[in-house]
Amino acid sequence: MAEQNRAEKSEPKKRTRAWLAYGCGGIALLGVATTTVGWFALGHINLASLASKRATALLGRAVSIQSLTITPGAWVGVQFQNVQVANVAGGSAPDMVQVGYLGVDVKLSSLFSGPMVVRHVRAQGVHVLVERTPAGVPNWRFKTQGMLAVPSAAPTPPAVAGLQSAGHAPPQPSQQPIMPVAKDRAHYPTVLEAELEQSDVTYRTAHGVSYQSVLHAVHMQTQGAQTPISLVVDGAYNTLPVHLEATLQPFAMLRQYQTPYGMAVRVTSGDLSVVFTGTATDPLNADGLAGAVQVETPTSAPLAAVVGYKLPQNIPLSMAGQFVHAGDLWQLTKGHAALKGNKLSVALAELYEGTHTQPDHVKADIAFEHLNMNTLLVKAEHAGQSAEADLPLAVSQTPDPLIEAHLTAQSVAYNVYNFQNFSILASVMPGVVGVQEMRVGYLGATLAASGQLQARPQGNTHIQAKALVSGVDIEAYRRALGFQPVPIKGRATLQMTAEATQPTLNAAISHATIAAAVGMTGGTLESAVIRAASADLGLLFHKATGTTPITCLLGVVSAQNGIGQVLPLRLKTEQGTLSANARFNLNNRSFDLIFATQRATTGSFALDIPVRVSGSFAKPRIGLAGLSATGRQMLAQSERLNSLPEGVRQFAQQNACYRAIAP
Known part of the structure; x- marks a missing residue:
């Protein structure tokens, strides 16, 4: 009886449990069905509003998305249309980024384990503006720093007022910068294929100068995370056609963000070819580059077009060296090159981009073997004769860039001149080009000079210079100037x-x-000169031979526009002292010289009659100085000193002949 009662009581419990089980199963099936229906319905739902809000909060900038849809499957498709990312406050345009269309296919299973795998990316109408505001604020720094490069710790170049001169030492490289590194790329997805069309990237400096890279077609492809990446770009830089081909390390290496990422890149534009083989510490921003670079161009026309300058002639260039780009620093060292056949080595070529409205700063230390200025400066040939090389002396009041340069050459050809051991250390600052030191050898003599060029109205430049020329071989220079032999x-x-x-x-x-x-x-000095100049009657009985040592010689020169005077010209020997006065015209290559011996210094048979030599350098005439008014006037001046600048006066006062001349 008891057993029958227990069976009757258990029956309702079994039915209740069954109903609970069926109910829970139904709810589960309903949830699965709802999820499944919702999953497949995602392709018809516009998630743009939600995504815009999340992106705005993440970046700290207004983000607008017109359309965002997701297509479910083993490969999840995501499509964006008309995306806009606002620019930083003070930017030159409202938007920093505009995207017409972006489609991405992501492997579903990779969303739950391991880095994402993206099968295909396709984008059209992507326009990016990268700039610094007039206040120097970069618009590529967002509120979050998750995947952004850390700014370089290299020092900012000195401001204009504080431009430091290195004295007489060549410019030195800037302090080695801390290479910028992205904080984390460990979860960067593997992109098997990507295509980009009809897009551009514009870089605008703080000075308002824009450089635009147009991307007509970009194609990137790899077989997997462990295989190299192939990248091909067809586009233009400031309307100049550009083609780029690159082989990059696999995505697995890209994720190792603490290790520099390897790449081999070849860029061509017209006849210009640039090859870079090296690494990048921040490859996504094309920053932290270090490696070998090679540049070849038979005309240099593409390079001139980049800087907006039209060359008067073709200038072949071949160059190779070690290249570094870190933040605002662009640097080439250990380089060698040939510029229109002129071989050179590059110890340093550096550009530091100016910020906060400051100009760029360039440093260069370049050594030529032989520098032929005629091949670089002569523009054309004129009607059967060679054009003359000339160097413009333009000085800007607002130069950009500022320049510190050291240039040397074992030999230099300029017009008909051939110089040796040329060296110049110079700088370019607002309104002034300074030459801290220049040295050059010519015909055995050595010139050491310094000075500056200052801007003047109407395109002119004012030059001030001082120089010391030592070791001038009179015979060598006499021949170079076309003079007749001198004694x-x-x-x-x-x-x-x-x-x-x-x-x-x-x-x-x-x-x-x-x-x-x-x-x-x-x-x-030939003894016959003193004997003849003094009209020594002894010459009637025997011919003067041999030479006499020169005790001192002093000539004070003043000239303007190629016309000048040597006053006084004093020469002292054991056989007598000669005083002279000379006028010259380098424009028509003529001169007028009077000379006479001082009576107290010559022999008892000397008449000391003044002599005049005048005419062209090649065919001078000889006569008596006192027979013409010009000769008598020059004789009267021959014992007078010209006024001299302080530095030249100090040099003249050290000469023994100076003390015997009236002030």
Whole structure:
């Protein structure tokens, strides 16, 4: 009886449990069905509003998405249309990024384990503006730093007012920067294929200058996370056609963000070819680059087009060296090149981009073997004769970039001149080009000079310079100037100052105002000169032979526009002292010289009659100085000193002949 009662009581419990089981199963099936229906219905739901809000909160910038749809499956498709990311406050345009269309296919299982795998990415109409505001704020720094590069810790170049001169030492490389590194790429997806069309990236400097890279077609492909990536780009840079081919390390290496990422890149534009083989610490931002670079161009026209300059002639260029790009720093070291056949080595070529409205800063230390300026400066040939090389002397009030440069050459050809051991250390600052030191050898002599060029109205430049020329072989220079043989031998020293206000170097040389003192201690003079100059009657009985040592020689030179005077010209020997006065015209290559011996220094048979030599350099005429008014006037001046600048005066006062001349 008891057993029957227990069976009757258990029956309702079984039915209740069954109903609960059926109910829970139904609810589960309903949930699965709902999820399944919702999953497949995602392709018809626009998630743009939700995504816009989340992206705005994440970036700290207004993000607008017109359409966002998701297509479910083993490969989940995501499509964006008309995406806009606002620019930073103070930017030159409302939007930093505009995307017309972006489609991505993601492997569903990779969303739950391991880095994502993206089968295909396709984008059209992507426009990116990268800029610094006038206040120097970069628009590529967002509120979050998750995948952004850390700014380089390299120092900012000095401001204009504080531009430091290295004295007489070549410019030194900037402090080695901390290479920028993305914080985390460990979960960066593997993209098997990507295509980009009809897009562009514009970089705008703080000075308002824009550089645009147009991307007509970009294709990237790889077989998997462990295989190299192939990248091909067809586009243009500031309307200049550009083709890029690159082989990049696999995505597995890209995720190792603490290890520099390897790449081999070849860029061509017209006849220009640039090959880079190296690494990047921040490859997604094309930053932290370090490696070998090679540049080849038979005309240099593409390079000139990049900087907006039209070359007057083709200039073949071949260059290779070690390249670094870190933040605002672009640097080439250990380089060698050939510029229109002129071989050179590059110890340093550096560009530091200016920020906060400051100009860029360039440093260069370049050494030529032989530099032929004629091949670089002469524009064309004229009607059967060669054009003359000339160097413009343009000085900007607002130069950009500022420049510190050291240039050397074992030999330099400029017009008909051939110089040796050329070296110049110069700088470019607002309104001034300074030459801290210049050294050059010519015909055995050595010139050491310094000076500056200052901007003047109407395109002119004012030049101020001082120079010391030592070891001037009189015979060598006599031949170079086309003079007839002279009876004096030895080496002279020249201290000079020069000023001119002209637009080109040749014009400045022709129209310079020059003050100089020429001195000699040592050397020889033919004895016949003193005997003849003094009208020594002894010559009637025997011919003067041999030479006499020169005790001192001093000539004070003043010239303007190629016309000048040597006053006084004093030469002292054991056989007598000669005083002279000379006028010259380098424009028509003529001169007028009077000379006479001082009676107290010559022999008892000397008449000391003044002599005049005048005419062209090649065919001078000889006569008596006192027979013409010009000769008598020059004789009267021969014992007077010219006024001299301080530095030249100090040089002249050290000469023994100076003390015997009236002030």
